[in-house]
Amino acid sequence: MPVNSFKKGVAIAASLVFTAMGLSAQAAHAAPITINLYEAIGYAPDEIKAFNASQSTYQVVDVGGSTGPLLAKVAAEGTNPQWGLFWADGDTWAAAADSAGNLAPLTFKPNYSQLGKRLAPKNNSFAITGSTVMVAGIYNAAKMPKPPTTLNAMTRSTYKGQIGMNDPNISGPTYPFIAGLMNQLGSEDAGKAYLLSLKQNGLVVNDKNGPTIHALEIGQINMGLVQNTAALAEVIKFTAKPVAGFTPKIIYPGRPTLMPSSLAIDAKRPAAEIAGAQAFVKFVLSPAGQSILASTDATVNSDVLCYPSIKGTTPNKYVPVIPTDYQIINPYTWGPLQSEVDAWFTANIRTK
Amino acid sequence: MKDEKVKKEKKMKKRNGESHSKVDASRVEIRGAGKHYGTLKALNNFDLTIEPGSFTVLLGPSGSGKSTLIRSIAGIERLDFGKITFDDRVVADGAFHMAPEKRDLAMVFQDYALWPHMTAFENVAYALKRRNLDEVEGAHRVNEALERVGLSAKGPNYPFQLSGGEQQRVALARAIVGRPSLLLFDEPLSNLDADLRERLRVEIATLTREIGATACYITHDQSEAFALADQIGVLRAGELQQIAAPEEIYRNPANRFVAAFTGISGTFLGTVSEVRGRKVEVAVGKRTLECRTTADLTVGQSVEVLIRPSATSLDSRNFNSLPAIVLDVAYRGRGYEHVVECEIGVISSVFAAESTVRGSKVEIYIDPHQCMAFPSEKSAEVDAAILELSVI
Amino acid sequence: MALDGELLVRPRVPFLNRPSPFKRNLNRFRVTPMTVFWTLITFILVIPILLFLSVAFSPRLMSQGQQWFTLASFKPVFSGAYGLALLHSLILGIVAAVGAMVIALSMAWLVLRTNSPARIIWNTTIFALFLAPSYLIALGWQRLFEQHGVLEIMGLSVSPIRNLLYGPVGICLVLMVKGVPFAYLVIANAMRGLGEEFEQAVRVHGGSRFEAFKVMASLLMPSLFSAMAIVFAEAISDFGVASTLSSVGHFSVATYQLYQGINSIPVNFPVSAATSLTLLALVILAILAQNRALRGRSFRTLSGRTRPATITKLSILGKISTSSYIVVLLLIMLGIPVFGAISASMLEGLGSLLSHYSINFSNYSRVLHSRFLRNPLIYSTEMSLIAATLAVSLAAIASKVLTSTRNSRAKRFVDFFLLAAVALPGIVFAIGYIFTYNLRFINDIGLHIYGTSFLLALAYSANALPSTSRSLVGNMGQIQESMMDAARVHGSAAPRAWLDVTMPLIARPLLIAWLLTFSGTLLELPVSELLYPPGSPPVAVGIELSLAGFDYGGGTAIEILSIVWALVVVSIAFFLFNRFAPPGWKRLGNLR
Numbered sequence A: 001m002p003v004n005s006f007k008k009g010v011a012i013a014a015s016l017v018f019t020a021m022g023l024s025a026q027a028a029h030a031a032p033i034t035i036n037l038y039e040a041i042g043y044a045p046d047e048i049k050a051f052n053a054s055q056s057t058y059q060v061v062d063v064g065g066s067t068g069p070l071l072a073k074v075a076a077e078g079t080n081p082q083w084g085l086f087w088a089d090g091d092t093w094a095a096a097a098d099s100a101g102n103l104a105p106l107t108f109k110p111n112y113s114q115l116g117k118r119l120a121p122k123n124n125s126f127a128i129t130g131s132t133v134m135v136a137g138i139y140n141a142a143k144m145p146k147p148p149t150t151l152n153a154m155t156r157s158t159y160k161g162q163i164g165m166n167d168p169n170i171s172g173p174t175y176p177f178i179a180g181l182m183n184q185l186g187s188e189d190a191g192k193a194y195l196l197s198l199k200q201n202g203l204v205v206n207d208k209n210g211p212t213i214h215a216l217e218i219g220q221i222n223m224g225l226v227q228n229t230a231a232l233a234e235v236i237k238f239t240a241k242p243v244a245g246f247t248p249k250i251i252y253p254g255r256p257t258l259m260p261s262s263l264a265i266d267a268k269r270p271a272a273e274i275a276g277a278q279a280f281v282k283f284v285l286s287p288a289g290q291s292i293l294a295s296t297d298a299t300v301n302s303d304v305l306c307y308p309s310i311k312g313t314t315p316n317k318y319v320p321v322i323p324t325d326y327q328i329i330n331p332y333t334w335g336p337l338q339s340e341v342d343a344w345f346t347a348n349i350r351t352k
Numbered sequence B: 001m002k003d004e005k006v007k008k009e010k011k012m013k014k015r016n017g018e019s020h021s022k023v024d025a026s027r028v029e030i031r032g033a034g035k036h037y038g039t040l041k042a043l044n045n046f047d048l049t050i051e052p053g054s055f056t057v058l059l060g061p062s063g064s065g066k067s068t069l070i071r072s073i074a075g076i077e078r079l080d081f082g083k084i085t086f087d088d089r090v091v092a093d094g095a096f097h098m099a100p101e102k103r104d105l106a107m108v109f110q111d112y113a114l115w116p117h118m119t120a121f122e123n124v125a126y127a128l129k130r131r132n133l134d135e136v137e138g139a140h141r142v143n144e145a146l147e148r149v150g151l152s153a154k155g156p157n158y159p160f161q162l163s164g165g166e167q168q169r170v171a172l173a174r175a176i177v178g179r180p181s182l183l184l185f186d187e188p189l190s191n192l193d194a195d196l197r198e199r200l201r202v203e204i205a206t207l208t209r210e211i212g213a214t215a216c217y218i219t220h221d222q223s224e225a226f227a228l229a230d231q232i233g234v235l236r237a238g239e240l241q242q243i244a245a246p247e248e249i250y251r252n253p254a255n256r257f258v259a260a261f262t263g264i265s266g267t268f269l270g271t272v273s274e275v276r277g278r279k280v281e282v283a284v285g286k287r288t289l290e291c292r293t294t295a296d297l298t299v300g301q302s303v304e305v306l307i308r309p310s311a312t313s314l315d316s317r318n319f320n321s322l323p324a325i326v327l328d329v330a331y332r333g334r335g336y337e338h339v340v341e342c343e344i345g346v347i348s349s350v351f352a353a354e355s356t357v358r359g360s361k362v363e364i365y366i367d368p369h370q371c372m373a374f375p376s377e378k379s380a381e382v383d384a385a386i387l388e389l390s391v392i
Numbered sequence C: 001m002a003l004d005g006e007l008l009v010r011p012r013v014p015f016l017n018r019p020s021p022f023k024r025n026l027n028r029f030r031v032t033p034m035t036v037f038w039t040l041i042t043f044i045l046v047i048p049i050l051l052f053l054s055v056a057f058s059p060r061l062m063s064q065g066q067q068w069f070t071l072a073s074f075k076p077v078f079s080g081a082y083g084l085a086l087l088h089s090l091i092l093g094i095v096a097a098v099g100a101m102v103i104a105l106s107m108a109w110l111v112l113r114t115n116s117p118a119r120i121i122w123n124t125t126i127f128a129l130f131l132a133p134s135y136l137i138a139l140g141w142q143r144l145f146e147q148h149g150v151l152e153i154m155g156l157s158v159s160p161i162r163n164l165l166y167g168p169v170g171i172c173l174v175l176m177v178k179g180v181p182f183a184y185l186v187i188a189n190a191m192r193g194l195g196e197e198f199e200q201a202v203r204v205h206g207g208s209r210f211e212a213f214k215v216m217a218s219l220l221m222p223s224l225f226s227a228m229a230i231v232f233a234e235a236i237s238d239f240g241v242a243s244t245l246s247s248v249g250h251f252s253v254a255t256y257q258l259y260q261g262i263n264s265i266p267v268n269f270p271v272s273a274a275t276s277l278t279l280l281a282l283v284i285l286a287i288l289a290q291n292r293a294l295r296g297r298s299f300r301t302l303s304g305r306t307r308p309a310t311i312t313k314l315s316i317l318g319k320i321s322t323s324s325y326i327v328v329l330l331l332i333m334l335g336i337p338v339f340g341a342i343s344a345s346m347l348e349g350l351g352s353l354l355s356h357y358s359i360n361f362s363n364y365s366r367v368l369h370s371r372f373l374r375n376p377l378i379y380s381t382e383m384s385l386i387a388a389t390l391a392v393s394l395a396a397i398a399s400k401v402l403t404s405t406r407n408s409r410a411k412r413f414v415d416f417f418l419l420a421a422v423a424l425p426g427i428v429f430a431i432g433y434i435f436t437y438n439l440r441f442i443n444d445i446g447l448h449i450y451g452t453s454f455l456l457a458l459a460y461s462a463n464a465l466p467s468t469s470r471s472l473v474g475n476m477g478q479i480q481e482s483m484m485d486a487a488r489v490h491g492s493a494a495p496r497a498w499l500d501v502t503m504p505l506i507a508r509p510l511l512i513a514w515l516l517t518f519s520g521t522l523l524e525l526p527v528s529e530l531l532y533p534p535g536s537p538p539v540a541v542g543i544e545l546s547l548a549g550f551d552y553g554g555g556t557a558i559e560i561l562s563i564v565w566a567l568v569v570v571s572i573a574f575f576l577f578n579r580f581a582p583p584g585w586k587r588l589g590n591l592r
Helices: A002-030 A044-054 A067-077 A092-099 A114-119 A174-185 A188-200 A209-218 A228-240 A271-285 A287-295 A331-350 B002-016 B066-074 B120-126 B135-148 B164-177 B194-211 B222-228 B246-251 B256-261 B384-390 C002-009 C012-017 C021-028 C033-054 C080-113 C119-131 C134-145 C159-165 C168-192 C197-204 C209-219 C221-237 C240-244 C254-263 C269-294 C316-346 C362-367 C374-403 C408-423 C426-437 C440-444 C453-478 C481-489 C494-522 C526-531 C539-548 C552-580 C583-587
Strands: A033-039 A058-064 A085-089 A127-140 A163-166 A204-206 A223-227 A248-251 A257-265 B028-037 B040-050 B055-059 B081-086 B089-093 B106-108 B182-186 B214-219 B231-236 B239-244 B266-276 B279-284 B287-292 B302-307 B312-314 B321-331 B336-342 B345-352 B361-366 B371-375
Touching (some): A033 A044, A033 A067, A033 A271, A044 A058, A044 A271, A044 A287, A067 A085, A067 C526, A085 A092, A085 A271, A092 A331, A127 A271, A163 A174, A163 A209, A174 A188, A204 A209, A209 A223, A209 A228, A223 A228, A228 A248, A271 A287, A331 C254, B028 B066, B040 B066, B040 B239, B106 B164, B120 B135, B120 B164, B164 B194, B222 B246, B231 B246, B231 B256, B239 B246, B256 B371, B287 B321, C033 C269, C033 C408, C033 C426, C080 C119, C080 C168, C080 C209, C119 C168, C119 C494, C168 C221, C168 C240, C168 C316, C221 C254, C221 C269, C240 C254, C254 C269, C254 C426, C316 C552, C374 C494, C426 C526, C453 C526, C481 C494, C494 C583, C526 C539, C539 C552
Parallel strands (some): A033 A058, A033 A085, A163 A223, B055 B231, B106 B182, B287 B371
Antiparallel strands (some): B028 B040, B028 B081, B266 B279, B266 B302, B279 B287, B321 B361
16 A cells, blocks of 8 residues: 555656646747757846847747856757857857857848957857957056056066956956967967966966956955956946045056957757847847847946947947957967966966 | 455454454464575575464574564565465565555564654554544553553653663553554563563563464573463574474474573583484493483484583482582572583583582582483584573 | 367466566566665766766767777876865865864754853854855955955954965865854754763763763764765865965865866866866765774664753853853854855945945845846745755655665665765766756657756755755664664554654754755755756856846845845744644754
């Protein structure tokens, strides 16, 4: 009797589970074609909402997260990918996916601005939705009236122990900064030598933008090398509510690197989904999609502080003019070096 | 048809629970039972019949399989092979295994196994649940059971508020309250001190017989076994060595293991010098002893002579005696028990009404009916542990 | 005629008279709680872990590379720098485990066996301790000791301590503090089941109070080791605390290498898997140490004969000193994270204590309408309810296996995989889940469970299983098996017997284990982030997304609201238990 009733219990539980699963599967099939968007872009949910409201054939579903874990998820899915769209800062990941033949190129020509054209891949294999600057030097003008303006200046003893940066192993946008350093200094080795000299000069390494900016607020450092959107968000907050002794300002030491945000389509999904994904990308790059950049509150969503890549888009009101002397690095060249550089960073800068 | 009717009546009786009438005791049959733990055979092709209403004690050292056996009868343990039936009910057969709760039996555990979150009353009442009695009748039965074990006032107490003896009495009340047709005892007295053990043993013996249930009791203590049993089964390494009435076991042990485990005060090695049917003469040192044997011995064969405690006395007869020196003497109320050293070994429990001082030279008479010769086995099987256990 | 007769008779012979081998096998294979348990353990724990680890040798197996077999992934692991990092992890783990155990043991004794006045505060706050994520603990430490931090504003010069705290010592301290509540639960549960007779035995044989304490500690050994093993495994799998507190200290731990593999582009799982294997080697060391120390002993002390312990009456001085000890510990353990949370959620900016910033609730009023709060919190609550129930059911069986005197192979197996699941960071565990449940052939047979709530619930349960099981081990180990047997023999079927006998004896530990799992799951991040069904982010993901948008105040406010919510659930559960549970259930294992 007990065995039987237990069996019965298991059977009931199992049937419940399978019914539930069946129902959800059924619901998914009856509804419009769904496309999973893996995204690490703060305003992506607004784009999704607007897109889903604009048509009824496709339903984009949000899978938000941090870039690192999302890329790990995609890698773990391997040859059976469940993502239809991937949207995150940077273009090295997109270049790597393109090289591996995993991306479906755009079937339309986006109406890129001059900047957008410079950033976009020649083969149109993924879309550029905007760009941020890696890195901005956010400094406390109250304590550091004369910030270093060049790379060399940062290694001077005047600034010893006053400069902080993020760990590229944890902060996604920090690798493009390091790659940019190497690019402008002429070689990978020159870049490494430069980082070592920064370390000699008391470089403080925090995990990512937030902790680095916090270190600036408390005076552990007086200048943080962070993503410009994070720096801008900080400046906006303290411009609205000034505080004595803390006056954050931004400069761009050396040649800052322009880092695009990329939106890519999975080539391995069914054709109908790919068509929907194309429609979504088209929507994001359309005037309707682009208007979200200007209309979103940047103080709680710093990703809208990017430079638009589409002709005619009004940037968010807090977005300053683009630094004059920026550089763009080739993701197909610098992407493949990332693992090696990150490992080197851990061994020689972070933990030594 | 008739059987069906009888069964039904049995069932009805049980349900109504005529508390003072005797229960319908089960006949337990075990055929070819086997239980292996890896390479260890806890039970090996084991056969046993327990007659309805009888009190059977299974005696064996630890590791002999007695615990496995009683737990298999209870259904707590699952046999690998073999069949167990209660009357005509098969409770275990090959892969078939009837759950313990369906076997309609009761058990008293070595560590009492009282439930600490229930009072004594609740502990006893728990075993009555399966009878589906109404509350009044149930309470009546529980109180009656507690009364029978002398704990009528302790119903509301939690186990931790009771002494060890009281706790085991509660366990006993729990076992009898449902008037099961089979009662199992798993070394119930081994955690109690000597005095309490004796008293509770008497209670177990009388209560069980009062109820009339079949009882199966396991122990490693031969005095307990002899005191309680209608029949004793001696177990060793998963096999039944002998099963018989206590007197028979004591007088005619089937082999030297049974003899050794049911009480000896000493052993000697010797050589057979003459065979006269079941009587043999054994040369032991410079003397010759007359012994009984159950084996077919031949002249010149090496044998081991096992001596029952009751066989010896401090007597100098010209027959069947050995010279010895008194090593120790202990006062036992009715007289004295001596430990003596002979030429070829030590004998304990030599009884005499008067004491003999340590170091005296004496002659020990050995009753030929109570000393037994067994072919000596290559591996000296009387290990110290067994001897120690069996010395009365 | 004859032919007909034959036809009628023949088929009966094989079918009825001879039991077919198939039928016999069917009889042997019975659906018991144990078969269900082993099946679940295999699918939710063993296979995902093994599949993840397999890519260290065979990247191709999970399409993470070209080779079917290679040892190349081990190259970084065999470098001197990694060896040092692994050694750091080992030391960190041991110190955190021993420290947490010692504090927890002293605390359990003070709370359960003395009349120290402050024990009441401890009892009411222990749950809040569980809910403090290590992120908040580390944050609190920072806020206190940093430049312009609270202590400096109060005029204390803390820079020498700061350098100490922003390095191995601080990491160790935070991990230890994080381990204490868990260790306390395990040890206190075991201590409640330990009657006073053992202590009395020491005292009457001339032993001092300290000697008695030592005997009690050795009787508690299984639970002490159980607690230490978990704290150890948690500590070696930590990444967040170490990376937060080593911005200046430059202290390497083994998990850096592991995360490097995961965070590199393209992702390099084989290296992470190879690193994971070294962490598992540490776990094996821990288990060996545990087995050596216990030598298979388990002390079954909880039975009908157990007498509740009496409480040591402390002198005034004793009361004062023990109370201050408790209060100081609480301040460190609870005060610091609470402080971190308050400063981060009630202040503007990144929560820095800059002079002119006033505390306000604007972040709270704002996030009440945030898309990251309401639905995610409801969803997380539902998932946590399911996960806690499943995890506790499995943990009850697992702890039984772990404390069983028999089948030691099964025991070692469960012990290893449970600890392995803790020693592997959550993200690794989640990746193993994707490997397993996103396999094409699983989809081909019609099972689409990756990306469903069903799988998320399984993963949550598996993730919580180790600590949940171990929190029960102490109690399970104390229950004499014969009590279950007695219930069976006297007429109760196994489930009934379990409910009547085992359940009441462990009702309170079960409730606590359930609440522990519930609250732990509510804010769990790594598994949530990788496995949540598209479109329904759990609240931990919501918090992460808020923080990613540089809304630190908002993110922390959501976190605090979730913690408060969890505390509400905990209080309701305790209220219901105290109000409605049968008296016998409460009598044992009751907080005094």
